Structures are given as C-alpha cells and as structure tokens.
Amino acid sequence: MSTTANPPAGPSGPGTKPRPARYRGRAALSPSRLKDFLQCPLLFRLRTIDRLPEPPSQAAVKGTLVHSVLERLFDLPAEKRTEDAAASMLDPQWEELQAAKPEVTAMFAGPEDLAGWLAEARSLVGQYFRMEKPDRLEPAEREMLVETELTSGILLRGFVDRMDVAPNGAVRLVDYKTGKSPSPRFQSEAMFQMRFYALMLWRLHGTVPARLQLVYLGDGRILSHDPVEDELVAFEAELEELWRRVARAVEHRTFEPKKSKLCGWCSFQSFCPEFGGTPPEAPEEGMRRLLTVQAV
Numbered sequence: 001m002s003t004t005a006n007p008p009a010g011p012s013g014p015g016t017k018p019r020p021a022r023y024r025g026r027a028a029l030s031p032s033r034l035k036d037f038l039q040c041p042l043l044f045r046l047r048t049i050d051r052l053p054e055p056p057s058q059a060a061v062k063g064t065l066v067h068s069v070l071e072r073l074f075d076l077p078a079e080k081r082t083e084d085a086a087a088s089m090l091d092p093q094w095e096e097l098q099a100a101k102p103e104v105t106a107m108f109a110g111p112e113d114l115a116g117w118l119a120e121a122r123s124l125v126g127q128y129f130r131m132e133k134p135d136r137l138e139p140a141e142r143e144m145l146v147e148t149e150l151t152s153g154i155l156l157r158g159f160v161d162r163m164d165v166a167p168n169g170a171v172r173l174v175d176y177k178t179g180k181s182p183s184p185r186f187q188s189e190a191m192f193q194m195r196f197y198a199l200m201l202w203r204l205h206g207t208v209p210a211r212l213q214l215v216y217l218g219d220g221r222i223l224s225h226d227p228v229e230d231e232l233v234a235f236e237a238e239l240e241e242l243w244r245r246v247a248r249a250v251e252h253r254t255f256e257p258k259k260s261k262l263c264g265w266c267s268f269q270s271f272c273p274e275f276g277g278t279p280p281e282a283p284e285e286g287m288r289r290l291l292t293v294q295a296v
C-alpha cells in the first residue's frame with residue numbers, strides 16, 4: 001500500500017491524466033505493500049503505518065540504478081540504444097542517485113565494494129541486451145504512474161516499468177527484475193504485481209492487456225502471461241478480500257509477526273517479538289491515513 005498522500009510526479013501516462021480530485025491525499029493499495037502484508041503483518045505495519053526508517057540495501061539500490069538506466073535508454077533515438085550507450089549511463093545515474101539519497105554511499109565498506117557492486121549493475125544492464133532489442137521497441141510509456149478506484153471505493157496505485165502498444169492496439173506491460181526468475185512453484189505469486197497492473201489498466205480503459213511480462217535480468221529468463229477478463233474479475237475479488245483483512249487488522253490493532261526465512265532481510269528485528277523486541281505503539285494518525293484507501 002502506498003501511503004504517499006501525493007505521489008511524485010512521473011511522466012504522464014494514461015493513469016495520470018487527469019488525476020481525479022478525490023484521489024488526492026489518499027493512501028492506495030500497491031502490489032509491494034500488499035506483498036508485505038502477506039509476508040508478515042507486523043512488517044507491513046512498521047513500514048506502512050509507522051513508517052519507520054530502513055537502511056538502504058545494496059540489492060534494492062542496484063535495482064533502482066538499473067531501472068533508471070533502462071528507462072533513460074529509451075530517451076535515445078533507436079539506433080543509439082546500444083549496450084555501450086547504456087553502460088555509459090551508469091555512472092551519471094549513480095551520481096544522481098547519490099545526490100538524491102546521500103545515505104546510499106554508506107552501504108559500501110570501501111571503494112572495492114562499490115566497484116564490485118557497480119560491475120554487477122553493469123552486467124545486469126548488459127544482460128538486458130541479450131533479452132530484448134531496444135532499437136526495435138518504442139515504448140508507449142515508461143515508469144508510468146497508474147491510479148484507479150475500484151467500484152468498491154478501493155484506490156489502487158502503482159508504477160509500471162514499461163507499456164508497449166502494438167500497431168493493432170494490443171497492450172503489453174513489462175517489468176524488469178534484477179534478481180533471478182522464480183521456480184515454477186512461485187511463478188503465479190511473481191505475477192501478482194502484473195495482475196495488479198493489468199486490473200488497473202482494464203478498469204481505467206476497459207481493455208485487458210494482451211500480455212504481462214517479467215524480464216529477469218538476474219538469469220536472463222522472461223516470464224509471460226496472457227491474462228483474461230474472468231481472471232481479473234477474480235483477482236479484483238481477491239484484492240478486496242485482502243483489503244478487508246488489512247482493515248480488520250487496523251480495527252483490532254492486530255498486526256502479528258509471521259516468522260519466515262525472509263526475516264533475515266527484515267530491518268525491524270529489534271522491534272519484533274519473534275526476535276525478543278517490542279513494537280512501538282502504532283500511531284493513530286498512520287492508521288487513519290491507511291483507512292483512506294477505501295472511500296466511504
């Protein structure tokens with residue numbers, strides 16, 4: 001759930017023109033925050049309601065850096081979208097990132113650590129060119145902010161990495177991942193985010209995207225899915241049920257910890273009863289803000 005009252009202005013997309021006044025100042029469901037809730041309600045609470053600060057992680061910042069290069073790559077004319085051109089964007093994009101978030105420099109033990117990390121980012125950018133041919137693509141949108149309100153009054157919000165529109169009008173939504181692709185057991189879970197975007201686009205424009213595509217730069221695999229209307233109807237009901245669970249947790253003040261192997265990546269262990277910690281009192285203001293997800 002994004003609880004940003006006013007999302008940052010991104011490139012204009014079909015989801016942002018014009019932005020209805022009733023969306024302003026409201027929290028919204030987003031795929032990443034919903035995933036937090038499914039992983040661990042306490043993690044969700046501390047991140048979304050309490051908004052406790054978290055140190056940046058090398059993996060997440062590398063993802064941001066690679067995404068920004070792949071986004072900017074399409075600013076160039078088609079014939080100049082080469083691997084060398086993309087690689088040359090890494091350093092300036094890294095400098096921009098540091099200027100915006102100076103705390104990221106503290107992630108590195110020293111120059112060698114940073115050099116190794118930049119080399120990994122360069123290799124991921126290089127991998128992209130073995131998976132797609134950017135000189136043959138003309139994205140309709142990049143880093144597209146999409147917002148839509150379901151008939152139930154629930155506000156959805158998300159950023160789509162790329163939207164391609166074929167000459168026949170068929171829409172393809174694409175998301176880049178810097179990690180490795182999931183095993184078949186977890187592929188449906190990985191598509192959660194893309195179904196979320198497909199539902200938003202469908203509810204906004206009445207057209208189901210023809211293809212959803214996850215591009216895993218970590219191992220060079222592409223995961224695709226062609227959604228159908230019935231599936232999105234079922235997905236909408238699933239989201240509404242998930243929201244009811246979140247709203248109940250707010251009402252009863254119950255955000256229980258849910259221990260898993262993912263706890264190793266959690267920044268909140270010192271507040272977590274599973275690790276001997278005690279969560280702070282949940283801020284009332286944060287809970288009120290969260291409940292604005294659903295218009296009354």
Ligand code: SF4
Pocket residue numbers: 040042043257258259260262263266267268269272273274275
């Ligand atoms: S350490 Fe694990 S159980 Fe505790 S809040 Fe984090 S994810 Fe949840």
